[in-house]
Amino acid sequence: MMIVSKEQERAKMAWELANDVPNNLIDDYASLVKSAPVMILTNGLGQALAFIISKSKSKEYSLLYDHLNKWLAGNVVWTQNEDISNDLIERVIHEKSQGYRMATEEALAFLAWVKRFATALAKGGD
Numbered sequence: 001m002m003i004v005s006k007e008q009e010r011a012k013m014a015w016e017l018a019n020d021v022p023n024n025l026i027d028d029y030a031s032l033v034k035s036a037p038v039m040i041l042t043n044g045l046g047q048a049l050a051f052i053i054s055k056s057k058s059k060e061y062s063l064l065y066d067h068l069n070k071w072l073a074g075n076v077v078w079t080q081n082e083d084i085s086n087d088l089i090e091r092v093i094h095e096k097s098q099g100y101r102m103a104t105e106e107a108l109a110f111l112a113w114v115k116r117f118a119t120a121l122a123k124g125g126d
Contacts, residue, residue, distance in 0.1 A: 028060040
């Protein structure tokens, strides 16, 4: 049985999701993903998600929200009851401080991988 580390799981999902970003959006997506960790560290995960939602008419923002939602849904131990929607912002809004901190740390760790792969796939590269 092969043992896969959490870092490998993050990398695998980040690679798959970054590769699913359409070619015409990859540069904008890479730019957004580069700034997302700073948004989270400066304003908090909830505020950063609210900002991303407010800009989600732009496809790269809705993709980033969807990618964070997919990853955090299965990789954070949410402490609130199951009656809350599975949507990320609903979970974050209703989460206790310990779960909120865990979600923030997991989002930052995941975004580090997404940032690397999206930058590598961007036409401009880095």
